[in-house]
Amino acid sequence: MKTELQEFEESMRRQISAFQNPKEESKRPTRPTPDREARSPGQSASSYKTGHLVRLAVRTRALEQDSVFEHHSSSISKLEAQLEAEKAAKKAGYPIIGHLIEIQRL
Numbered sequence: 025m026k027t028e029l030q031e032f033e034e035s036m037r038r039q040i041s042a043f044q045n046p047k048e049e050s051k052r053p054t055r056p057t058p059d060r061e062a063r064s065p066g067q068s069a070s071s072y073k074t075g076h077l078v079r080l081a082v083r084t085r086a087l088e089q090d091s092v093f094e095h096h097s098s099s100i101s102k103l104e105a106q107l108e109a110e111k112a113a114k115k116a117g118y119p120i121i122g123h124l125i126e127i128q129r130l
Contacts, residue, residue, distance in 0.1 A: 075099055075130055078109035081122035090122045102127050 026034075075098040081090035093116070095109035110121050 076102060076105035077126075077128040077130055078105050079125040079128075080109055080113055081125055082113050082118035083120040083122060084118055086120065092125060093118060096130070 080093045082093040097105035099105045
């Protein structure tokens with residue numbers, strides 16, 4: 025008979041291997057959950073709300089008025105989400121990042 029510690033260790037090993045090898049985990053048959061059953065077939069996995077919504081004050085020129093730039097990040101880290109948003113703003117043509125307005129968790 026397994027002890028609680030052995031069961032816990034096996035559970036942790038399964039979770040670690042699933043995290044390290046996500047493709048192998050996706051090959052396993054999964055039980056349908058109520059959430060999966062309720063989802064329509066056309067709905068994508070990206071419609072789930074995770075991560076952060078970052079709002080930055082950005083400008084294209086030095087003496088221009090600030091405008092708001094919003095970026096949806098899938099990162100769970102606020103700092104990483106802010107850095108992603110700043111890179112996305114520069115890529116979108118806003119070379120001047122004024123300040124961070126808000127980071128909202130989704």
